[in-house]
Amino acid sequence: MYLKKFFTWLLIYSCAQFSMYAQTGMALGKVEGEKLPLEFANVILYSSIDTNKIIGISVSDSTGSFHFNELSYSDYLLKIQLLGYLNKSLKLKITSAHPIVNLNTIALEADATLLSTIEVSAQKQLIKKTTTGLIINARDNLTQIGGTATDLLANTPTVVVDAEGAITVRGKTPHILINGRNSSLGATNRIPASSIETIEIINNPSAQYDADAEGGIINITLKKNKENGTNGTIAAGAGYSTRGRINTAAIFNHQEGKWNLGLAYDNRFADRIRNINALRTNYFLPNQYYLKQNRHDSRYELTQNLKFNIDFSPNGKNQFGLEVIGNLDGQNNGESLVSNFLTQANNFVNKSSRYSCEVEREKVAEFAFIYSRKYNDKRKSLNINLSTSFEDSKQNTDINTQSLNENNAHLGDAVLQKTKDFQNSNISNMAIDYTAPVSANGKLQMGYKAITRYTNADFKSLNFYQSEFVPNPAASNIFKFNEEVHAAYIQFHDKLGDPDSSKWNYDLGLRAEQVYNHGDGITNNLTIKNTYLNLFPTGNLSYYINESDFLKLSFNRRINRPRLGQLNPFIDITDSLNPHGGNPYLKPELINALEWGYNKEWKKSSFSTNLFYRYATNIIRPFISLAPNGVALVVPKNFGNASTYGIESIVSAYPSSYWSYNMSISLFQQKINGSDVSVDAANNLFSWYGKLINNINVWRNGKLQVIGVYNSPVATPQGTRIAVYNIDMGFQQRIWKEKAAIGLVITDIFNTQKAGTTAHTSEFDYYRYSKVDTRAILLTFAYSFKTTVKEYLMKNNFSND
Numbered sequence: 001m002y003l004k005k006f007f008t009w010l011l012i013y014s015c016a017q018f019s020m021y022a023q024t025g026m027a028l029g030k031v032e033g034e035k036l037p038l039e040f041a042n043v044i045l046y047s048s049i050d051t052n053k054i055i056g057i058s059v060s061d062s063t064g065s066f067h068f069n070e071l072s073y074s075d076y077l078l079k080i081q082l083l084g085y086l087n088k089s090l091k092l093k094i095t096s097a098h099p100i101v102n103l104n105t106i107a108l109e110a111d112a113t114l115l116s117t118i119e120v121s122a123q124k125q126l127i128k129k130t131t132t133g134l135i136i137n138a139r140d141n142l143t144q145i146g147g148t149a150t151d152l153l154a155n156t157p158t159v160v161v162d163a164e165g166a167i168t169v170r171g172k173t174p175h176i177l178i179n180g181r182n183s184s185l186g187a188t189n190r191i192p193a194s195s196i197e198t199i200e201i202i203n204n205p206s207a208q209y210d211a212d213a214e215g216g217i218i219n220i221t222l223k224k225n226k227e228n229g230t231n232g233t234i235a236a237g238a239g240y241s242t243r244g245r246i247n248t249a250a251i252f253n254h255q256e257g258k259w260n261l262g263l264a265y266d267n268r269f270a271d272r273i274r275n276i277n278a279l280r281t282n283y284f285l286p287n288q289y290y291l292k293q294n295r296h297d298s299r300y301e302l303t304q305n306l307k308f309n310i311d312f313s314p315n316g317k318n319q320f321g322l323e324v325i326g327n328l329d330g331q332n333n334g335e336s337l338v339s340n341f342l343t344q345a346n347n348f349v350n351k352s353s354r355y356s357c358e359v360e361r362e363k364v365a366e367f368a369f370i371y372s373r374k375y376n377d378k379r380k381s382l383n384i385n386l387s388t389s390f391e392d393s394k395q396n397t398d399i400n401t402q403s404l405n406e407n408n409a410h411l412g413d414a415v416l417q418k419t420k421d422f423q424n425s426n427i428s429n430m431a432i433d434y435t436a437p438v439s440a441n442g443k444l445q446m447g448y449k450a451i452t453r454y455t456n457a458d459f460k461s462l463n464f465y466q467s468e469f470v471p472n473p474a475a476s477n478i479f480k481f482n483e484e485v486h487a488a489y490i491q492f493h494d495k496l497g498d499p500d501s502s503k504w505n506y507d508l509g510l511r512a513e514q515v516y517n518h519g520d521g522i523t524n525n526l527t528i529k530n531t532y533l534n535l536f537p538t539g540n541l542s543y544y545i546n547e548s549d550f551l552k553l554s555f556n557r558r559i560n561r562p563r564l565g566q567l568n569p570f571i572d573i574t575d576s577l578n579p580h581g582g583n584p585y586l587k588p589e590l591i592n593a594l595e596w597g598y599n600k601e602w603k604k605s606s607f608s609t610n611l612f613y614r615y616a617t618n619i620i621r622p623f624i625s626l627a628p629n630g631v632a633l634v635v636p637k638n639f640g641n642a643s644t645y646g647i648e649s650i651v652s653a654y655p656s657s658y659w660s661y662n663m664s665i666s667l668f669q670q671k672i673n674g675s676d677v678s679v680d681a682a683n684n685l686f687s688w689y690g691k692l693i694n695n696i697n698v699w700r701n702g703k704l705q706v707i708g709v710y711n712s713p714v715a716t717p718q719g720t721r722i723a724v725y726n727i728d729m730g731f732q733q734r735i736w737k738e739k740a741a742i743g744l745v746i747t748d749i750f751n752t753q754k755a756g757t758t759a760h761t762s763e764f765d766y767y768r769y770s771k772v773d774t775r776a777i778l779l780t781f782a783y784s785f786k787t788t789v790k791e792y793l794m795k796n797n798f799s800n801d
Helices: 002-017 112-126 149-154
Strands: 025-033 042-047 054-059 065-071 074-081 088-094 100-108 127-129 133-137 159-161 167-169 175-178 196-202 217-222 229-240 244-256 259-282 290-312 318-342 348-374 381-404 410-437 443-465 468-471 477-495 504-521 526-544 550-560 589-601 605-617 620-626 632-638 641-656 659-673 682-699 702-711 714-716 719-721 724-735 740-747 755-760 764-772 776-785
Touching: 025 042, 025 074, 025 088, 042 065, 054 065, 074 100, 088 100, 149 159, 149 196, 477 526, 620 764, 659 714, 682 714, 682 719
Parallel strands: 025 100, 175 217
Antiparallel strands: 025 065, 042 054, 042 074, 074 088, 127 133, 133 196, 159 167, 196 217, 229 244, 229 776, 244 259, 259 290, 259 764, 290 318, 318 348, 348 381, 381 410, 410 443, 443 468, 443 477, 477 504, 504 526, 526 550, 550 589, 589 605, 605 641, 620 632, 641 659, 659 682, 682 702, 702 724, 714 719, 719 755, 724 740, 740 776, 755 764
16 A cells, blocks of 8 residues: 555656756757768867857767757857767857757768778777676677577676576676566577667666676666657578577667657577486495486477567657567477486496477566656656566476386386476566756665566376376475565765866665565465565775776675575476476575776777675575485575685777777686585685677678687586587678678587586586587578668577577
């Protein structure tokens, strides 16, 4: 009831703002070059009386637009500057009779002496560094056209994706946001790369972000076109590895006056195979001393997304938006697993062949309403974001297990089993953020956010008995889980000393999060309840040597709450000798993080480096326990603590007009202490990973991109994840006056990408290696019509998996 009253009050307040009108003037316009919008143009406003006096500075956005607010009635001189183009100056006059001056489209003329560097200048924005992390323009990654967000992240600086799709940043799992909000679409393998506009890496989230961010935050922004008129882009790609792959995508948009309508669709269909080899040595089981396993998977994947958006801006200050996203995701997976037990002397004990046919279908629908209020003072703003997403998934598996003798002859009848897993869930968000100036340069941010999650999971295991499948009560259960997170934050940002000359910026914040958890296991009479309140202080201090060079010092506290998959007690028996399940008694993990950083930019290169330290308690990690019957069960557990410290650096350089590169490297020491769980659950390992992205302009409108990735082994409580490395290549040629593009991509050129884990304890040693058909050749074609944003779908339609 309180939340409803609070939200109603805020909505009434927002509506009251609609009647406020500016008492000063404003100027706006749009910068173009060669009939295309120019982003990152510097627009400088001077007083016409004293042209050395800068009144304001603006930077054109992705549509080339810029504006100045709160201009006194006077005469001004406007100068526009952008590398590769001739400077342009304009005079303008703000009066009470004409308080709003629309300069419309301002065309810049290319500077012939700098034409060779124009492409390099644009590429410099591929990675934009901020005091909290970096922002990557996804459209500039040519090597993942036709892939998923997971593939795109694998080739994103500072992000590590292993061959099983697990995502980490500096050895920790990040919190994934879609368009800045918690979503059922958070599974990155469901999101085609062609749908993504930018990827933002936030290593040190401030108080306004969710504290549930063990490894920071990755915010994936989906594309939304806002060009005037009717425009769009269509794209298609097809390729082959051991099996075929195909994808298509389309964006259509219409903007007129106060309204903007958008419609987008994309899909991805792929066949793939995977081979897994595993060896487990059981030191205290003489008759089951060795377990050798060979597995072959044949999987068909399908993903489809449909997105609709409508935006309405009645007066330029109030903006309303509605987004509707639908997702269909499915997999058909056939798994053949042969398991062989041997004695210590390598004598045959028993063997089995297990075939699983798994069919999985998921449907997701998300609805979001966004309202924003702009004010004359840019430091003041109001934003309201309401969203809800529904997910419905079904997974049916038929299992056939046949005992074999040493010569692979059948022994007895096959054992038949079925599993049925039905889940429906909902995630809803309500976020209200308000920012107001409190001094000459200071501003105060405050807000409230409520997140509710609900999941109903119904798992059935059935055994074939007397001509029918009979439910197994011991292996079946209905699990219902509810979670509410209520958060409020306050954050203050200002400068030290004289605001006009100070180079010191700082912000201090505090976030409070109240959590209510409730879970019920209907069949096994399990009930879990957790209620806790945590405070999360954040702080950031920056010193700007100049506009682009700065030092920073950051601190924040975070939490890692166990996910449903970690809490759900269901046991997956696809591999009955290595089953895995959840642990409903997990406690949240608490993390304290400290970071020091430096950023420096030169004319043709830039460098940034960060020293970081993290200390976590109650860390959540998978734990393997071996039973006397030779079954190794994997469940997540809370361990004592873990510390991680290291250095991360990014170098971008533009040696010539034909070549640019970005190199990132992270080195860190990770120490895990889990002696309270097991004497073997401790590990101390140095790890590092690096990426090298090369962009080569081979000829006019032809671009080659080569990306190399290396991820060293990473520590787990009982062992390591093995090293992963690969090289991808993409080429793109623009044609038809740059309205279309064709592309060629070769992923994992040397077929080196693989996954694997090792575990070493006093009871057993375990090695598991997995290889997917990651090497593939793909072709794409994209065409844009009546749009100035034709690069959006041309530059990222391909896959590595």
